[in-house]
Amino acid sequence: MKTSIATVSLSGTLSEKLAAIAAAGFDGIEIFEQDFIASDHSPAEVGRMVRDHGLEITLFQPFRDFEGLPDPHRSRAFARAARKFELMNQLGTDLMLVCSSVHPAAMGGIDRMAQDFRDLGDLAAQYGVRVGFEALCWGRFVSDHRDAWEVVRRAGHDNVGLILDSFHTLGRKIDPGSIRTIPGDRIFFVQLADAPAIDMDLLYWSRHFRNMPGEGDLDVTGFMRAVLATGYAGPLSLEIFNDQFRSGLPRLVAQDGHRSLIGVMDRARRSEPALAVDLPKFPAPQAVDRIEFIEFASSEGETTGIETLLRQTGFRPAGTHVSKPVTLWRQGGVNLLVNTDSIGFAHTSYVAHGTTVSEIGLHVPDADAAFQRGTALLARPHAQDIGAGELAIPAIRGIGGSVIRFLDQPDGPGDIWHVDFRLSDPEAIRGAGLTGIDHFAQTMAYDEMLSASLYYTEVLDAQKSPMVDVIDPDGLVRSQAIRSGGMRVTLNGAEARRTLAGRFIEESLGASVQHIAFATDDIFATAEALAACDFPALRIGENYYADVEARFGLDPALTQRMRRANILYDEDAGGQFFQLYSQPRPDGCFFEIVQRQGDYQGYGAPNAPFRIAAQKRSGRPAGMPRH
Numbered sequence: 001m002k003t004s005i006a007t008v009s010l011s012g013t014l015s016e017k018l019a020a021i022a023a024a025g026f027d028g029i030e031i032f033e034q035d036f037i038a039s040d041h042s043p044a045e046v047g048r049m050v051r052d053h054g055l056e057i058t059l060f061q062p063f064r065d066f067e068g069l070p071d072p073h074r075s076r077a078f079a080r081a082a083r084k085f086e087l088m089n090q091l092g093t094d095l096m097l098v099c100s101s102v103h104p105a106a107m108g109g110i111d112r113m114a115q116d117f118r119d120l121g122d123l124a125a126q127y128g129v130r131v132g133f134e135a136l137c138w139g140r141f142v143s144d145h146r147d148a149w150e151v152v153r154r155a156g157h158d159n160v161g162l163i164l165d166s167f168h169t170l171g172r173k174i175d176p177g178s179i180r181t182i183p184g185d186r187i188f189f190v191q192l193a194d195a196p197a198i199d200m201d202l203l204y205w206s207r208h209f210r211n212m213p214g215e216g217d218l219d220v221t222g223f224m225r226a227v228l229a230t231g232y233a234g235p236l237s238l239e240i241f242n243d244q245f246r247s248g249l250p251r252l253v254a255q256d257g258h259r260s261l262i263g264v265m266d267r268a269r270r271s272e273p274a275l276a277v278d279l280p281k282f283p284a285p286q287a288v289d290r291i292e293f294i295e296f297a298s299s300e301g302e303t304t305g306i307e308t309l310l311r312q313t314g315f316r317p318a319g320t321h322v323s324k325p326v327t328l329w330r331q332g333g334v335n336l337l338v339n340t341d342s343i344g345f346a347h348t349s350y351v352a353h354g355t356t357v358s359e360i361g362l363h364v365p366d367a368d369a370a371f372q373r374g375t376a377l378l379a380r381p382h383a384q385d386i387g388a389g390e391l392a393i394p395a396i397r398g399i400g401g402s403v404i405r406f407l408d409q410p411d412g413p414g415d416i417w418h419v420d421f422r423l424s425d426p427e428a429i430r431g432a433g434l435t436g437i438d439h440f441a442q443t444m445a446y447d448e449m450l451s452a453s454l455y456y457t458e459v460l461d462a463q464k465s466p467m468v469d470v471i472d473p474d475g476l477v478r479s480q481a482i483r484s485g486g487m488r489v490t491l492n493g494a495e496a497r498r499t500l501a502g503r504f505i506e507e508s509l510g511a512s513v514q515h516i517a518f519a520t521d522d523i524f525a526t527a528e529a530l531a532a533c534d535f536p537a538l539r540i541g542e543n544y545y546a547d548v549e550a551r552f553g554l555d556p557a558l559t560q561r562m563r564r565a566n567i568l569y570d571e572d573a574g575g576q577f578f579q580l581y582s583q584p585r586p587d588g589c590f591f592e593i594v595q596r597q598g599d600y601q602g603y604g605a606p607n608a609p610f611r612i613a614a615q616k617r618s619g620r621p622a623g624m625p626r627h
């Protein structure tokens, strides 16, 4: 299907927008009249610029306050329409969006409105153009696509059709199933947008909070299915009014938009296979089995810091890569790699960020299929040099410049550890009793969060939890947890630079993994074993324990054990959660150890303010002022 995006969705000048839209792979644009008026090019020049980018103008919009007016407003509206039709001829586009009226003089009356559209259809026909009627969900008399359709149906004119916009239908909680009975050839255009579930004024919500399909909470897939069920075969166009996107990088926003369109079409066809969807076939999203490894990029002279922390956390060297300067550190089911290569991707990551997580290895049911899905959803393939006999491990670029590798070998002689590594110690390393990677946390600027969560939820079979606020003493950090099978990741978005997360972004020069949380089955035994390894546990203050005991009605003996080991506690309806943190490294990176009991699903967010305050205290020599 043809894909399109409204120019209002992006920041920049018209030329910048066109370049970004073309680069992202769209077929066309909805030209927003304001963008045209603001540009200094003639209509014919703008039309040529669009076509020079390999794009077409799928729609000219919006034409406001047209239907249901008494004269002289009515004749003025027709005169205005004639001017716009002329302009459309010069731009080279044949479809205009008329959105439902909010004019104070509008009178309503379905047959009056139908008559207005019949006459407008006649006028449009003289210019060889068509008009589509869209119900704004705050329109005065028409605020529901079913009423807009009834106006269009009664107008009975070949040049007058319906325009659907998922926001106006879903934002007003209208059942998208009602679209299924509209003939597909009477739908002239379809606009898609999602939005977060926030209870607020519809107009304000629409103009500031829309986001890409899949980024919000509306059932855009259900809407899409209903549209496709009508036989509609016209463009699918994004119309995203969003304050963040208006100031974001246009290329990034455009690419996310195209990714979201491919994703929503794919979800529609998978949930309703009878639908004809004009989209190349690619594999279904997979749930991750487990995080197979996390790799740090470092350099020869720099590894002492990270290696010291690894030892203090109970890890031991367990092997080296057969051809590269990469050390495998192990404990229980956890594999961590330290790469000190002085060339290639790891080195580039190190140069850009300092010692940093550069690669994440995910074990999935079918690695090639995961790679194919990733690239179909516009993830960049990551090429690699492999030595003779080494595994070819498909890889894509992740968020923040990192790499995600997909592995699917069964454990044993054919797996990465037996083929690509020389294992020095075949004995399992029990260490401090860590059993696996519970989650990793990626820190980024707040306005990168939607993009990052879209990446995970489109490439993988992954689910988002509701976003939570984390209170840092120096500002708010938002946290979005995402889970795909055995992989959990939390995305932390910092708005304020002085927050722990904000400082980390500045110091590591961009989004990256700030902490890794390891799982244990017995956090008290692990804490004891860690103490024997000189683990730099983060000291938690006395006030915390008094509160947590009162809040959850804990046995004072349990609180006492937690206090001694600096362990934090949380619970939800499903179970209990224990956490133990390391002090932050000078670069802001740290480790966490967690124990989940029962079916606890969270990440200890209520503890984050106390943890962050403690980390900020520990990062400062005693007696020093804060800034």
Ligand SMILES: O=C(O)c1ccc(O)c(O)c1
Pocket (backbone or CB within 6 Å): 061, 062, 097, 099, 134, 136, 165, 191, 206, 207, 239
């Ligand atoms: O907010 C608006 O006015 C507006 C204009 C045109 C549209 O297509 C729309 O969905 C909203």
Ligand SMILES: [Mg+2]
Pocket (backbone or CB within 6 Å): 134, 165, 191, 239
């Ligand atoms: Mg719209």
